């Protein structure tokens with residue numbers, strides 16, 4: 001396995017970031033917590049606030065959440081909620097940054113998240129952006145634009161700063177720059193074999209929601225420099241794309257299984273993957289409209305219909321010379337579970353085999369998934 005200093009450095013980034021946030025808060029800067037890609041960072045940063053993502057990817061707080069919530073909801077929601085309500089008496093140290101958050105900026109996506117946000121209001125002020133559920137309907141864009149305007153007002157109220165057009169444009173430029181860097185990294189993965197494996201790349205994809213913008217860009221720059229000079233050697237391995245639910249920090253189970261069983265991940269169609277950076281915000285348009293246009297197109301399974309996602313998967317499969325797709329869903333994530341059917345049909349038509357894996361954050365099914373991945377790799381070889 002290749003050694004990347006930039007990724008090694010990320011190991012220390014947690015405590016450094018927490019110290020940075022503590023300093024910012026002392027100087028009066030506000031911190032918001034988010035759970036979803038539909039919340040535009042550009043508006044938060046233009047208001048002079050900072051943000052961190054609060055999505056849980058670890059199993060240890062799931063049982064805490066199950067004292068409050070039904071067991072049959074997705075592990076991402078349970079892990080997040082468990083971290084937030086954990087009073088420390090369980091002996092589990094988790095989500096120490098939650099207590100630093102001034103406000104949660106939530107969004108109406110899946111039922112589990114929506115209902116969790118109603119409960120979170122008891123712990124910290126929670127603002128919900130309402131999303132049109134049919135993004136291609138004629139009224140959707142204007143409705144979403146109105147919601148973003150209201151959200152901008154809420155951020156101005158929280159921070160006491162005016163969100164000017166100039167500041168928004170600066171933040172759009174900055175976020176597009178980050179998106180271009182991810183594109184550059186992905187471009188390098190088109191080589192055969194790719195110079196970086198999927199498990200390594202996931203480390204920075206997961207951290208993108210936690211690091212400050214400057215730190216993220218610095219790490220990305222370093223990683224791109226390291227990856228660019230590698231001349232990949234070795235034998236061909238089956239090129240795999242993962243498609244489906246996000247993999248929040250702490251959740252690397254399935255990519256690890258795939259790459260330890262002979263596959264190489266070349267693309268991730270997920271919110272810890274292409275959905276986070278693929279589309280740019282148009283820098284030539286009025287900034288709020290440009291943001292609304294870009295964000296409403298995120299192909300999340302909470303949207304209906306969501307055919308754009310199927311098209312993206314086919315395009316990625318072609319561009320990255322994908323030989324097999326691992327369709328990954330978290331248990332009880334009905335949106336991604338049901339969309340599997342359409343994705344499977346489209347892939348079948350394109351002649352690309354698909355393996356469906358539905359799992360949670362526990363380790364109990366590692367062996368069983370491993371055996372299924374073995375059989376899939378054998379079929380692809």
Ligand code: BJ8
Pocket residue numbers: 035036037038074075076077109110111112113245246271298300301302330332333334335336
């Ligand atoms: S834009 S994928 S980050 S909503 S896994 S909590 S959908 S039941 S995370 Fe998501 Fe935004 Fe969409 Fe992306 Fe619900 Fe499914 Fe759980 Fe999920």
